[in-house]
Amino acid sequence: MPPIADILFFVALLAIAGAVAGLLAGVFGIGGGAVLVPVFYQVFGYAGIPEDVIMHLAVGTSTALIVPTSIRSFRAHEKRGAIDKDLLKGWVIAVPLGALLATVVAAYVSSEGLRLFFAVMGLVLAARMLFLSNRFHLGTDLPGQPFRFITGTAIGLFSGLMGFGGGVFNNTFMTLYGRPIHQAVATSSGVGVLISIPAFFGFIFAGWGEAGLPPFSTGYVNWIAFAVIFPIAMLVTPYGAQLAHRLNKKQLEMGFAVFLLFVSARFFWSLYG
Template sequence: MPPIADLFLFALALVAAGVVSGLLAGIFGIGGGAILVPVFYQVFGYLDVPEAVRMHLSIGTSIAIIVPTSVRSFTAHRKRSAVDTDLLKSWIIALPLGAILASVIAAFISSVGLRLVFVGIALLVALRMLFNRDSWRIGNELPKGIGNQIAGVVIGTLSGLMGIGGGVLNNTYMTSFGRPIHQAVATSSGVGVLISIPGIFGYIWAGWGEPGLPLGSTGFINWIAVALIVPIALVVTPWGVQLAHSMSKRQLELGFGVFLILVSLRFLYSIYG
């Protein structure tokens, strides 16, 4: 067992991650998974969780935390009438289907495979954030019909494989078709709800009976980490919502983009270093 002092430091790291993830949930409409997954990966590694299940456990636990933070963020944004409820209603099947598909993939993919998926998506998102221009658009109207449903499934699947609430991907999707960033952020909080709830059940199923999981785990979800972080994130999320409606996001986008690149390099080092 690690020394008590070291465990205390890691508990502080989890608390700090809870604060940051809560702020991000409000500011970007995301569940903070891009912060939590790499933190969990380090903590679970230090606690000697086997490499074969460590990334899976990090992603599943992050998904579980996204449920309350996304609900909290969605409620706050909806009070401001900023949510595109029609888009959410159109994805009522597509997003959960993508989340379930992600858990099925996670049940069969290796730890290295999951880390590479995280790195690939994180780098694309980071580049988008670092070099984003308001003038970058694919079109002026969101796709309809089958195109809209495919987008929902893809966002749900990729988000589920990364342990994120879909906010980063949905923000990119909506703004690429001319939607205002504040509407995208607000709607993304609802996307997180539709992805994370089925994602919990999927990652419990995917990890059921796996050897080497730490105390307090059900499948690929560790409830001790959830219990530590959720109360903090719930308190902090409304602060992020206030920031989202009162400030420019450019500096935050730059900071988040740099963070994603550093996390990606860390995961690449864990694979090839």
């Protein structure tokens, strides 16, 4: 057990991280994974956690935080009747399958591999926001099977590897096929539930008994980080949302794209700098 001063320093860093993550999540309208994973990576590094488990711990703990927030969001959107439940029913197997595959892959991939994947996908998502107009469509309705099943599995896999709730990928998929952004966002809350629950248990199993994990960790989920981040992020997120309403959609997309570019550059620097 490390000295109490070290634990308190770790908690203080996490409190700051929770405030930053909650604010940015509110500004950009995302579940927080895109913000939390790089923030966790930075904080865990400052806390002296071994490099070879930092990224796995960041993704696993982010996934744990998505479980309660995605369930809460799903219930709120369900009351408004904005969710495409037919799509979710068709993904009950596909999305969790992809999320579980992500934890299997993560168990065998190095920290460097996870950082490289996050950095590359961050660049792809940023490029999409910067250069692809929302008027760009691949079709007028969602594709049928088996393409839809394969897409759901891919969303679960990519989101699980990045510690995302699936919103970024599902929003892209649905809007590319002509669905309104509000319906896409609402449906993404259900996708987050389908991803986060199996991925949560998967990351616990994948990291069980792993050397170098900080105190109060169950597999790749750190409960100190969870306990500190969750209430602070929930408290601060509405203020970020208020700030978001002062910006137009293009400004928000540009801001999030710049943030993703910064995060990608940070990970590339950690790999090759």
